[in-house]
Amino acid sequence: MNAIATEHSMVIRSATEKDLDKVLEIDRLSFPTPWTHHCFKVVLKDIFLVIEQKEITGYIIACLCDLGLRAEILRIAVHPDHRNKGIAIELLEAILLIFSKENVESVELEVNSANRSAVKLYEKFGFKIERIATFIADDDEFYIFYVMKLTLREPQKVKYQVPKKHYHVGDYYDLQIAA
Numbered sequence: 001m002n003a004i005a006t007e008h009s010m011v012i013r014s015a016t017e018k019d020l021d022k023v024l025e026i027d028r029l030s031f032p033t034p035w036t037h038h039c040f041k042v043v044l045k046d047i048f049l050v051i052e053q054k055e056i057t058g059y060i061i062a063c064l065c066d067l068g069l070r071a072e073i074l075r076i077a078v079h080p081d082h083r084n085k086g087i088a089i090e091l092l093e094a095i096l097l098i099f100s101k102e103n104v105e106s107v108e109l110e111v112n113s114a115n116r117s118a119v120k121l122y123e124k125f126g127f128k129i130e131r132i133a134t135f136i137a138d139d140d141e142f143y144i145f146y147v148m149k150l151t152l153r154e155p156q157k158v159k160y161q162v163p164k165k166h167y168h169v170g171d172y173y174d175l176q177i178a179a
């Protein structure tokens with residue numbers, strides 16, 4: 001599958017190792033505890049980028065779990081200079097479309113309850129708070145996370161599910177760099 005062109009002259013494509021420096025830059029600007037280069041390399045096949053005028057302006061990391069029945073969104077971030085113009089919406093729409101085509105039943109994610117913009121973003125897509133998780137960081141700071149879930153289709157009653165061979169979204173959707 002080639003790159004997905006969105007309505008707003010953005011292109012969404014898979015990440016390659018060459019993109020990681022820019023992804024790390026956006027990550028450092030977006031999270032108090034950024035991921036390392038190694039973390040991003042491990043999930044490389046699950047990283048999708050949004051490109052605007054040849055510039056990487058945001059990314060989403062999403063993977064398939066439980067024989068492809070469930071999916072998880074691990075991280076999403078948009079460069080601070082490009083926020084509030086619908087980039088996160090485009091990224092989520094693209095990834096949810098892929099999950100629907102793959103017959104995924106539900107999508108889950110964890111979000112810091114204090115991150116109002118992210119919670120609002122996920123609610124916009126119909127994600128609901130499934131449960132609350134607490135976390136004490138190394139600095140003894142206490143954090144509350146929402147585990148949010150979006151049901152894409154009702155679970156089917158199957159006795160046996162043939163395991164899918166691969167689990168990376170990128171194994172099914174090998175998005176290529178737009179020419």
Ligand SMILES: CC(C)(COP(=O)(O)OP(=O)(O)OC[C@H]1O[C@@H](n2cnc3c(N)ncnc32)[C@H](O)[C@@H]1OP(=O)(O)O)[C@@H](O)C(=O)NCCC(=O)NCCS
Nearest residue numbers: 030075076077078083084085086087088089117118120121
């Ligand atoms: C959360 C984030 C990804 C949103 O990206 P964005 O491209 O600016 O978001 P969009 O412009 O697509 O906005 C989508 C929706 O998100 C919500 N939203 C985004 N920014 C918001 C803000 N500052 N305040 C309140 N709601 C906000 C709104 O519901 C918005 O829809 P609306 O404009 O119709 O109300 C971005 O702020 C970011 O990178 N934050 C740092 C990283 C992060 O917190 N990631 C999520 C946790 S994993």
